[in-house]
Amino acid sequence: MDYVNMESYLKAISDHNRMLILKYLSTDSLCICEFTELLDMTQPAVSQHMRKLKAAELVTEEKRGRWTIWSLNVRHNLYPMLIHLLSLLPEPEVTVKTLVAEGKRVVCD
Amino acid sequence: MDYVNMESYLKAISDHNRMLILKYLSTDSLCICEFTELLDMTQPAVSQHMRKLKAAELVTEEKRGRWTIWSLNVRHNLYPMLIHLLSLLPEPEVTVKTLVAEGKRVVCD
DNA sequence: TGTATAAATAAGCAAACGCTTATATAATGA
DNA sequence: TCATTATATAAGCGTTTGCTTATTTATACA
Incomplete structure (x- = not known):
């Protein structure tokens, strides 16, 4: 991995909202509309x-x-490191369980 | 570590010139004037x-x-992870050895 | 069909970024 | 004391970032 690739990778995770998204994705697969609820974002x-x-x-x-x-x-390649980084971050207050409780969890099949 | 701290940390390393600086520092302690030579930067x-x-x-x-x-x-806290990340990056072309060879390595005591 | 929903894209904007040049501060040594 | 050297700081500038609102595309379903 060269310096430009590493820079792109790190820049992508260097945002607290994207870290939250990745934290959520570390336990569930989710769609955009669920993230708008979880992150209270447009x-x-x-x-x-x-x-x-x-x-x-x-x-x-x-x-x-x-x-x-x-x-x-x-x-x-850096997936194991990412999981380690995410494990250092606290669980968000709003969780996927909250979505389920509010009937907002998307079920598509 | 919270999301804001993690963001600050990752933003600090998310720049190819700063990654180069950190790469150099992983083997030597250096001063500003040496970095201006190593990175060809003001x-x-x-x-x-x-x-x-x-x-x-x-x-x-x-x-x-x-x-x-x-x-x-x-x-x-994240020093071990930083070292691992830096180990994935190639050695820069211009090295501290180059500085020594050109008589530009700073010796202060 | 037509309407609702999910997601992508575009344009615009304030703030942050990475650099520049100019200048200030501080320590060294003739 | 005065010139030199190392570093820090300030102001300015073009680019990027993260958001906004508006619009477009695409799928589902009555």
Whole structure:
């Protein structure tokens, strides 16, 4: 890995909202509309964060009906380090369980 | 470590010139004027990078006569991870050995 | 069909970034 | 004391970032 690649990778994770997104993705696969609830953020803002994470190959996406399901890219070289970093961060107050309790968890099959 | 701290830390290392600085520091303690040679960068530019690294507690400084000697902060929680990251990066073309060969290595005692 | 929902994209804007040049501060040594 | 050297700081400038609102694209379903 060269300096430019490393810079792109680190820049992609150097944002507290994107770290939150990655923290959520470390336990669940989620879609944009769920993140807007979890992060209390507008849909375009979330969408643009996902685009950055995708560009750095940190996440993968899968179309499912009208939803796009996002997951961590477990194949990335730095995936183990990322998991370690995320483990140092506290659990967010709003959790996926909150979504389920509010009936906002997306179920697509 | 909370999300804000982690963001500051990662932002501090998310720059290819600062990664180069850290790479150099992983094997030698150096002063600003040596970095201007190693990175082919102006003195204020280097000085401002060191200020950012210091603010994130990645480096420590020690005054020695008219020089300020900079070192990696080996006491930082994420120091082992930093060393691992730096180990993934290639050795720079211009090395401290080059400085020595050109008689530009600073010796202060 | 037509309407609702999910997501992407575009344009605009304030703030932060990385650099520049100019200047200030501080220590050295003739 | 005065010139030199090392570093820090200040102001300015073009680019990037993270958001906003508005719009577009695409899928689902009554």
